[in-house]
Amino acid sequence: MTGISDVVRSARSVKRSVLSALRPLFAHLLPAALHERLGGATEPESPLLSVPQPRLGFFQENEDAPIVHDYSGLTSPPPEAPQLWGLLLPVCCRGQNQGEACFERLKGFVNSIEETLEQVDRERLVVFVGIDQFDVFYDTDATRQRVTELFVRVGLSPDAVRWTTLRSHYRGKLCRIWDLLAKAAVDAGCSFLILVGDDVRFLTRGWKNEIEMHFQRISRETGLPFGAACVAFRDRTFPVFPTFPVIHRSHYSVFNCLLPIEFVNQHGDPFLFELYRRLGTAEFASLAALENTIGGAGDARYVKHDFQWCEEFSKCFTELAELFSF
16 A cells, blocks of 8 residues: 555645545555455354454444434535435346245335435435346336336336346446446436445435435534535444445545445445544434345345455555544
8 A cells, every 4th residue: 555645745735635635545445456355255153243343343332322413503405406316226136936026125115215205305316226137027128117117106207217237247246236326326416325225124204304414514513525424324223333324426526436346245335434434424324214124234135245344444544534634
């Protein structure tokens, strides 16, 4: 990771511009040697053991009652309007006879949107659906129409359901699929990006407005540009962990990607949280909660690829924290 000190000194000479300084630093998060480590690790007995230390301790220590922030003075929306949200939604159906079960699971996800968001908020959602090419259920015109109608029924327009067909080399690589869908969302003008799956159930009414207020308050209190933050839902199935983070489009604009390529299908969510925690701008939502009905800390629908990213990226994180400790 040579050259980071030079980047730090140079950045300090240009008024410590947060977003412009992040780009050269992030380039150092991509050592080619890490590619050789992908796919070689075995899954530990306890899913918690795969969480890099000492960050698990940090998450456990903060598993307390929600801090309810005072939003009484924040009645107007953040400075970008309208606030479009991009829901990054990879789906797949494994097995010839699983089609209707997959559809019912997706229907549960869509119903939870209807139950927790007002119509005006649902109209500001754009869903980016990623499907495997030749998927036995999803890769048909009939299923695309059925899925689109699901979202239209709860108030989205047909144009708000965007489809991406994934070639075979994306199969099971959830982080890389999210990255591809994030680019589509940014290109479509979405301000907020959330990583979800068809097994997610939103549980808290008004979660969209609450999380937008988190971003507004973080910017106001830190003086950093609006969007330089990460806000994680409270996951009822894995409460000590920052799953399903929400980030702003500026993240993709700065890094030109959602996650480093080393992330295959694990650890993308805690990495994003940790990155912004070093800026003091990562936090759990006060109230907004969801449930992950499949995967998470337990079994998933793909073979998990693990690596100890916290150790590999520790020096860059340290430099990043030093750079922005003003």
